[in-house]
Amino acid sequence: MRFETILYEVNDGIVTITFNRPKVFNAYSEQMSQELVAAVEKIKGEDGARVVILKGAADNFLAGADITMLNSWSKVADEQGWEKVREILDHHFSPTLLEKLPQPVIAAVDGMAWGMGSEIALGCDFRICTDRASFAQPEINLGIITGGGASQRLPRIVGKAKAMEMILTGKPISAQDAYQWGLVNQVVAPENLDSAVMKIAKAIMSKSPLMVNWAKQCVNLVLDHDLESGIAKELTQFSKTFATHDSKEGTAAFLEKRKANFTGK
Template sequence: MALSATKLLRSNLFSSAKLVGTLSLHSKYLNTGDSYNFIKVEKKGAKNNVALIYLNRPDALNALNDGIISDLTIALDDAQKDDDIGAIIITGSGRAFAAGADIKEMENKTFQECMKSGFLDHWNSVAKCTKPTIAAVNGFALGGGCELAMMCDIILASDKAKFGQPEIKLGTIPGAGGTQRLTRVVGKSLAMEMVLTGDHISANEALAAGLASKVYPADDLLNKAIKTAENIASKSKLIVAMAKDAVNTAYETTLAEGIKFEKKIFYATFATDDRKEGMTAFVNKREAEFKDQ
């Protein structure tokens, strides 16, 4: 059953308020050093306001194991606490974004272990991230890799990217949102075909289906992703968080309740200094200087 617009409003405004509170308490918090085992983190952009996270197991095609997910969760948390960071990019090292979950870690698990441990529950950190996330899919995004990309707010793909949910070939099904997010994005028929056959689709097929928003030549992908992230990061972080909540709510409720929720969020922007600054700057034909307030 869909959540009520009021309940969603309270929940999402709380998330936005929590984000703003966090932004005021932390500065330059993102760790770009060597403290990670399975990822690399850099600050990018002319203002160092973009967090670039590389999944970094190239010899294993960046297969997602517990270590890479743990590192990613920590890096995302750090990026959310860093008031310089306005957007986050996740990409892969080498020729893959992420070619699935690490099957060796899963091979001997039992039903009882999965149930007791809440297996894969902690994979949801990307979906829970309050700042905008961009998946720069540079190659294979299969199984858990496709699911990870779909947890991001925007998917940009290289012309060499391949998307797929091949779990059926292993005698299982997607377990990190693949059957749910894929169906919502590309529709039942294509999602069913991908899940039941395990076949891949190309970057251009993903673009046509609405899974990716842009496709770029492989050599241009990262620069284009950084420019997109910089564009987002130049806006008010407070208003961006509210806009992200409003778009995400479209997946969680009916159209009528979603419209009500959007209207309330729209009204709420009039309680911010940044809304006033944005409109005043427009009227006076100058660039807005947002303060995230």
């Protein structure tokens, strides 16, 4: 698929996807949805891809959904019923696709991450933002509610009260508030965003790719497992690590005081 609303780049094991509609603040559209779905599928076929980075062109991450798209869904609901809208959305991009990737996904957020932009960031494993970034779920201001998972992910990240505040008032929060609430990992100056993201990416890439994948899976168990069953699944996966080459290499390298040569096996 030829990408027009996003940029897709692969460099030294890092896949970078850039939302590329700067004239409309990188607004999420039907075409972007299709291209993001295709991009995730493309990542699955990238040999050696270790980390995925999402960012926005110019000075914004992604400022919500294109209003024309929302209006088209209203028309569909009027003419064919809301069930048809749900059918359309079942084929749309979902941040859940990012959670299911074996690679860690880092959101590099500058400017606005509003609406679907915030929800996409919430689906990432790390969120690094600039001090001029802002996050918002303004759907309530348009007479609708969140549809990209914010009502489920935000409470798990910032707690119920703060999630309610964002979702029910629609007001944006600053980068500093996002950091205090635990929504982002770091806040940096705009000129330091790329280097901060690369520092995390390189740290991850120095580890076993297999163990990074397994660890991500275990952390994500909290999304749909109770504590006891999640711990049981983690223990099973932990036991399996001792049958891998990388566990033997990791302990040997530690004892021999050298850098480990992980192969992902």
